[in-house]
Amino acid sequence: MISKRSFLCSTASAGLALVTGGLVAPARAEAQFPSHAVKWVVPYTAGGATDVLSRLICQYLSDKLGQAFVVENKPGAGSTIGTQAVISSPPDGYTLLLTSTANAINASFDPTLTFDFAKSIAPVAGVARIPLVLVVNNELPAHSIAEFIAYAKANPGKLSIASSGIGTSLHLSGELFKAMAGIAFTHVPYRGSAPGLTDVMSGQIQGMFDNVTSSFELVRAGKLRALGVTTRDRSEILPDVPPIADTLPGYETTSFYGVGAPRDTPRDVIDLLNKEINAALADPAIKRRIAELGAIPITGNASEFGAMLAGETERWRKVVELSGTKKE
Secondary structure (H helix, E strand, O other): OOOHHHHHHHHHHHHHHHHHHHHHHHHHHHHOOOOOOEEEEEOOOOOHHHHHHHHHHHHHHHHHHOOOEEEEEOOOHHHHHHHHHHHOOOOOOOEEEEEEHHHHHHHHHOOOOOOOHHHHEEEEEEEEEEEEEEEEOOOOOOOOHHHHHHHHHHOOOOOEEEEOOOOOHHHHHHHHHHHHHOOOOEEEEOOOHHHHHHHHHHOOOOEEEEEHHHHHHHHHOOOOEEEEEOOOOOEOOEOOOOEHHHOOOOOOOEEEEEEEEEOOOOHHHHHHHHHHHHHHHHOHHHHHHHHHOOOEEOOOOHHHHHHHHHHHHHHHHHHHHHHOOOOO
16 A cells, blocks of 8 residues: 555656656757757859858758758849848747848948848858959950950940849949959849850850859850959969959959858857858868869858958948949
């Protein structure tokens, strides 16, 4: 026979076990990040360097952290639609943004923005920089930056330069070049890089500033001529192409990508993501694939990436002012 006292004690002990094993343990598991899938928003259409970089890192994070990191493409309005979607998400680390040069440019280029990017997004980690390159039609009688500038000055009104759209890094890199070189040309915006490159190859357009990722194979195949890269150093996938800065000292632009989260995302979550993204960038297979794209990894802590974002935003503000171009 079990006494009433023994029964009550046993029942209390069992209840305590339920609390500690059934309620507290799940609470601890819920507090551990990540406890479910993480959404990685790419504010561009699928395909291209943004998708390749995102999927490489998301696969690494999924394997390392034991939860799915899922790429979700939200294109439109020069990256604004995807950016707004992340800004409006809960600040819990489960919605991330692939930040880019477009965010730095739009801060001054787009007066219609309903948010302050610098105040709305918490910097998490850098991903990569991609140099741009000035490519021209093979029939253009210019084989260097100096010759291109001389040709432009001797043939006013004859040069047309393509871009992937007004207000893009490709467009504004051309505007900066034009101002620093003291030349004039007609800007022709396209919906993306590919149609612009096609018209440069055909001769309808004489040249284009483009990411090396989408143009280096055309250069290697002899379908386009590369005159100069926009970085201070040569690109590893176009080692024979000198920097534009060799002719125009101080000239420098790049496309960059990184990761951001909604403001007020917990610091421990940001630090964990930063640590693992940096580990991904150090992974030999990922490093090799990034190099194949002509990209340069951006490593460092979240604060360093935040400082880089601020610097890029100021850099592009000056270029936007120089170009005199704003979104209408």
